[in-house]
Amino acid sequence: MIEPVPPERIDTPAAWRSDDLRAHAWVHTLSPADVSDVEAAAKALVERGADLGALTADDFPIPLLAPRLRAILQSEVLGGRGFSVIRGLDPARLTRAENAAAFLGVGAHLGSPRPQNAAGHLLGHVKNVGRSGNDPTARLYQTNERQTYHTDSADVVALMCVQPAKRGGRSNVVSSVAIYNAMRAQAPELALTLFEPIETDRRGEAAEGERAYFTIPVFNWFEGRFAGIYQRQYIESARRFEGVAPLTAKQRAALDMLDACANDPAFHAEIDFHPGDIQLVNNHVLLHDRTAFEDWPEPARRRHLLRLWLAPLGAQPLPPIFAERFGSTIPGARGGVSVPRANWNVPLDAE
DSSP states (O other): OOOOOOOSOOOSTTOOOGGGSOTTTTEEEOOHHHHHHHHHHHHHHHHTTOOGGGOOGGGSOOTTTHHHHHHHIIIIIISSSSEEEEEOOOGGGSOHHHHHHHHHHHHHTTOEEEOOSTTOBSSEEEOOOSOOTTSTTOOGGGSSSOOOSBOOSSSEEEEEEEEOOSEEOOEEEEEHHHHHHHHHHHOHHHHHHTTSOOEEEOTTOOOTTOOSEEEOOSEEEETTEEEEOOBHHHHHHGGGSTTOOOOOHHHHHHHHHHHHHHHSTTTOEEEOOOTTOEEEEETTTEEEEEOOEEOOSSGGGSOEEEEEEEEOTTOOOOOGGGHHHHSOOSTTSOOSOOOOGGGOBOOSSOO
8 A cells, every 4th residue: 555645746944955055065163162161060970879770861961962853853953954063062072971071962952762672772972893784683873884875763863973884884874755756757656666664674683573574655745744663684684583584576666767767966965073072863864884994903083973862842743653663643652662760861981
C-alpha cells in the first residue's frame, strides 16, 4: 500500500541543493562570554557530581547563549535548511566528564535526549572500536568505514567533535526533500515506490516484544510535512529475517536512484569538523554521511565524536507508523531505542 504522497514538488527551505547554500552560512561562532558560560556550567555540574542523564535546561545556566540556541533550532534546523554548526568550544580545556556535561547541557536547551542503543546510552561515542560493517549486529559508527547517507532514529542528531581524524571523516549532508523533488520529476514511479512500507534491520537492538526489524516507508508525507527515514545497509540486511521478502527490482531501482542523487555533488554539502564543533541535523528532511577515515596511531588522538539523539518540543508532526521505530509520535518524548527509563545512562567513553 502506498501511503499519502506530497505534491509533485515540495518548495520549502529544506529543499536545497548545494548551489543554493552560501559557504559556511550554517556556522555560528560562540562569543568568549558564551564559551565561558558553557565551561563554567559544565565544571559546576561535574564538581557537584550531578546526574548527567537527568539534566534540564534549568540545570545548565547559559543566559546569553540559550535564546540563540533556541532560535537556531527553530529557524534553521527545524524550520530552515535542516542543519547548523555551533563553533567555538575547545575540548582540550575540559576533562572528559566536563566535555560530556557541556554537550549534554547545551543539548538540554534544544530537546530531550533519547537512548541510542539497547544499553540505554543517552550519550553516544562515535569511535572506531574495531567492528566491521559486514557484521549484521554492528552499528556503522563503531567502525572507521564510510557510513553512506542515512538518518538516525530521532528528530535531531547532535554531534560534538572531541578529536578529528588524522585523515577523512568528513560529515556530508543532503536534502531528502530535494531528492524527492528530483525523483518525482525524473522517475515518478520510483519516487512513489519509496512511499511503500519497507523493512529495516534494528541490528540486534529490538526491545522485548519488538520484531528484529521495523517497517516504515523511506519517504513519508503527513499533515503537510515531509519525513524521511533511511539506512540502505540496514534495509539490505533485513532480508536475512524469515518472512522478509527480497527487494523487488523496482525497490532496488528506487533506492539506487536515491543513493545516486545523494552522492551527486550537485545535491550534498560537505562539512569539516573542527575540535569543539557541535553539528545539528534534522533527520526528517536530511540524510547525513561520514566518509571513511584514518586514525592517528596514538589512542588519545583517535577520532572521537560525542552524539545526542534529541527530541525537541517544537519538532514536526510524524505519521503514526513512526511509532514503530520512535516508540511514540509525541514531540519531546519520541525517538531512540526502546529501553526502560530506569536503564538510561551516560557513559563517558565508548564501550
